[in-house]
Amino acid sequence: MTVEEQTREIVARITHVDKSIITRESTFKGMKADSLDVVQALVAVEEAFEIEIPDEEAQKFQNFGDFVSYVENRVAQKEKV
Amino acid sequence: MSLEGKLALVTGGGRGIGKAIALKLASQGADVIVNFFRHRDAAQETANDIEAMGVKAEIIRANVGDPAKIDEMFDMIGNKFGRLDILISNAASGVGRPVMDIDIKAWEWTMNINVRALLLCTQRAARLMDGRGGKVVSISSLGSFLAWPTYAVVGVSKAALEALTRYLAIELAPQSICVNAVAASAVETEALKFYVKEGLVKDSHHVTPAGRMVIPEDVANVVAFLCSEEAFMIRGQTIIVDGGTSVGLLALAGREDDEHG
Numbered sequence: 001m002t003v004e005e006q007t008r009e010i011v012a013r014i015t016h017v018d019k020s021i022i023t024r025e026s027t028f029k030g031m032k033a034d035s036l037d038v039v040q041a042l043v044a045v046e047e048a049f050e051i052e053i054p055d056e057e058a059q060k061f062q063n064f065g066d067f068v069s070y071v072e073n074r075v076a077q078k079e080k081v
Numbered sequence: 082m083s084l085e086g087k088l089a090l091v092t093g094g095g096r097g098i099g100k101a102i103a104l105k106l107a108s109q110g111a112d113v114i115v116n117f118f119r120h121r122d123a124a125q126e127t128a129n130d131i132e133a134m135g136v137k138a139e140i141i142r143a144n145v146g147d148p149a150k151i152d153e154m155f156d157m158i159g160n161k162f163g164r165l166d167i168l169i170s171n172a173a174s175g176v177g178r179p180v181m182d183i184d185i186k187a188w189e190w191t192m193n194i195n196v197r198a199l200l201l202c203t204q205r206a207a208r209l210m211d212g213r214g215g216k217v218v219s220i221s222s223l224g225s226f227l228a229w230p231t232y233a234v235v236g237v238s239k240a241a242l243e244a245l246t247r248y249l250a251i252e253l254a255p256q257s258i259c260v261n262a263v264a265a266s267a268v269e270t271e272a273l274k275f276y277v278k279e280g281l282v283k284d285s286h287h288v289t290p291a292g293r294m295v296i297p298e299d300v301a302n303v304v305a306f307l308c309s310e311e312a313f314m315i316r317g318q319t320i321i322v323d324g325g326t327s328v329g330l331l332a333l334a335g336r337e338d339d340e341h342g
Contacts, residue, residue: 036176036187043119043144052121 003049003075004068010044011064024065041067049075082309085110088165089308090158092116092145092202093172095124098220098268101297102169103127104134105305111167112137114158118144118172145172145198146190155205165209167308170199170219170242175235183234195238196245203249207258214257216308219246220300221264221319223327239264243319250317261307261315266323269294291324299324 001009012019015031022031028038042053045067051074061067089106093099094115103113104127113131117124117140124140131138139161143154158165174194176187199219206217221243224236243262250260266289289295299322306312307320321327 036190040186040190046119047144052119054122055119 026064087111089167090114091169098297099171101301105301107131146194168206177231180233196241217260219262247317262319289324290329
């Protein structure tokens with residue numbers, strides 16, 4: 001499973017949104033996610049990929065695609081190390 | 082009031098009140114393990130400040146809302162140090178909502194981090210303190226007995242934390258483990274800035290009898306005292322650090338009148 005697929009599964013589980021309708025353009029607001037959903041998604045992704053996502057970075061995410069891109073980069077950096 | 086040679090764990094020790102506590106304990110000679118969850122840089126900075134005082138510091142990542150992560154953290158402490166003298170259960174979180182909007186998820190998230198973590202951390206810490214005694218201090222809030230807007234679930238969690246503190250104090254007394262809590266009013270931290278920005282809390286320095294807001298160091302000073310042998314006979318108490326706010330409500334009204342009159 002790719003990073004994007006795993007991230008989508010996590011977000012779908014937490015927001016109770018069908019993963020098939022989560023696209024890179026989807027927003028947390030559009031998924032009716034509250035602030036706790038967002039924190040829980042960040043935490044779950046951090047734990048799944050053993051990465052850290054600072055709040056300052058998370059605040060820049062405009063949509064699911066931004067979130068996935070950030071996670072993909074962090075995973076790639078980790079693999080290089 | 083020396084804590085020389087003691088080993089302390091401060092949950093949520095990288096920022097705010099936890100950081101002030103970690104630094105205060107270090108200034109009294111304690112080596113400090115700084116637990117953090119989502120802010121590694123802040124925790125590392127705190128650890129650097131601690132080491133600059135000539136004592137040892139360690140940072141350890143763990144979500145105290147997750148029992149498995151608590152176990153991992155204490156396994157590490159047990160394996161590396163084999164002991165613990167002081168536990169500061171400071172890490173906290175919460176969801177700001179009116180009671181009618183609190184759902185199970187918000188309730189459990191808050192309770193697990195604010196209360197269950199005190200139980201689970203103390204259970205593990207007590208084993209590392211066995212035979213040598215120890216100190217446990219948790220951080221509460223005036224919201225445990227005052228009703229603040231959107232603070233319900235956090236306030237309830239703090240009330241439970243204070244009750245748990247009393248039970249722990251009695252049941253761990255035979256092991257010479259002193260358990261207490263410190264409850265503060267609104268403390269000038271990053272978290273408070275958020276509440277002020279959201280309009281949930283007003284800057285209250287002008288209505289605090291002591292004349293200023295509580296700062297993290299005010300809380301840290303009391304925590305450090307409770308960790309000292311001088312506080313040996315204080316058990317199961319919640320010490321309020323609020324500059325007189327909770328007892329000075331009538332005086333406050335006069336003070337405000339004076340300022341405006």
